[in-house]
Amino acid sequence: MKELYFDHSASTPPYEEVIQTMAEVMRLHYANPSSIHAGGSEAAKLIERSRNLVAKQLGTSRGRWIFTSGGTESNNLAIKGAAKQYRSRGNHIITTAIEHASVMEVMKQLETEGFRVTYLPVLPTGHVAVDAVRDALTEDTILVSIMHVNNEIGTIQPIEEIGRLLSGYPHILFHTDAVQSLGKVKLDPDGWGIDLVSGSAHKLRGPRGAGYLYVGERALLTPLAQGGEQEAGLRPGTENVPAIVASAKAVRMSIEAMEERQRRHCELKKQLNEFIAASDKLSLNGAEPAAPHIIHFSYPGMKPEVMIHMLEERGILASTKSACSSKEDKPSKVLLAIGKDAAHASSGIRISLGDEHTSEDIVRLTEALDELAKELATLERRRGR
Missing domain, CATH: 3.40.640.10 (Type I PLP-dependent aspartate aminotransferase-like (Major domain))
Incomplete structure (x- = not known):
């Protein structure tokens, strides 16, 4: 895969x-x-x-x-x-x-x-x-x-x-x-x-x-x-x-390819944002104007490390926040600064796009996120949350 x-x-x-x-x-x-x-x-x-x-x-x-x-x-x-x-x-x-x-x-x-x-x-x-x-x-x-x-x-x-x-x-x-x-x-x-x-x-x-x-x-x-x-x-x-x-x-x-890259990333970001907006578990963070290559969302109440590892098991590599602070087990300072509560600020996932990504890649990502949401919801029910 x-x-x-x-x-x-x-x-x-x-x-x-x-x-x-x-x-x-x-x-x-x-x-x-x-x-x-x-x-x-x-x-x-x-x-x-x-x-x-x-x-x-x-x-x-x-x-x-x-x-x-x-x-x-x-x-x-x-x-x-x-x-x-x-x-x-x-x-x-x-x-x-x-x-x-x-x-x-x-x-x-x-x-x-x-x-x-x-x-x-x-x-x-x-x-x-x-x-x-x-x-x-x-x-x-x-x-x-x-x-x-x-x-x-x-x-x-x-x-x-x-x-x-x-x-x-x-x-x-x-x-x-x-x-x-x-x-x-x-x-x-x-x-x-x-x-x-x-x-x-x-x-x-x-x-x-x-x-x-x-x-x-x-x-x-x-x-x-x-x-x-x-x-x-x-x-x-x-x-x-x-x-x-x-x-x-x-x-x-990078400059020579920037205009075309922006166009493609805007389309891919829209595709992913529509999936997140329709989810009853995930919530988008930030608003336009924003760079087309970064999408950030939260699964309130769920540790982001859990989601990152579950995505990795499906061959998908993502991150929680800045690489320089991703190992800190603390709520995101950025999400707290924009008014998110601790549950949101402690469960952020960042997707950042590159030149190689296609619409099919976003479909695979959304399917994986959908699977994760269902699995995590099952875990939550078992824990009585």
Whole structure:
């Protein structure tokens, strides 16, 4: 039986061309990019070509893309780097209550260092209100960090509108965690007034251990590590040339396929959402606007691990929430933030779509979910619930 992988928000299978490119660069371009001989110069040129390719594909011309080890490092460098650089201006940062752990944990650490962080609530739909951002601004605000697409329920935040709001506050930087949106939904950093954008290659069919950070022309960052002048002095250390070149190719291929992918995913999401909406056991979480590749639902009162393992027995791989926190036996912070009760927040399942999925795959998934619901209902009756 064919295995169905519905966990693309955790990690994606790399393009075959990306694998080939990475292997070729490893084999042919092993020189250190900082070396002044011909081999080093060629490796350095590959990095700059990759940087220019990413900038071209993502429509940025007023800043610079920095290559990192992934989304977590990009978020850390963006937020900590900005906070430390602009501390003389103020110590206030604004974010939301539904950010990824790589943002939330950074905020908690900054609070121990004397920064004041406002965690904005979200609406029951899973979206932050632009007015809430406006009301939270103070004279001491130096940074606003709000994710583009929520990694758990897929809601798309009003980043363009928030950028328009912040354009009237030239001393406040705007960062967005775009790990779940790069190559999947429209993002216009320059046009939307975003100063810092974080991304991760393995979320868009690139290699693991490679990430992106867009640093706009007016943003200055304090490096988090010292030891060299690589990546504009923001990320010292010998560059991972094979991963950088392969990650740039992944961006190009993802952007080129984005429009068609969105169309197909919207159809598949509609098909799955209609099944969930008709179920008397399952309930959808989040609301539009949302990314087409993420569907999240709950089976109130049932442990999600039970459902995940029952799906796996049927050759279907899914997840409960963010891969970084999926092993925590706690209610989802995101679901609690949108007003779900503990039963709903402790029983969430995330389905995230990829390029390979078809309508027939969704039919197989819905049939499996229907079987699960019946089996679990039988268990509940036996337990007298």
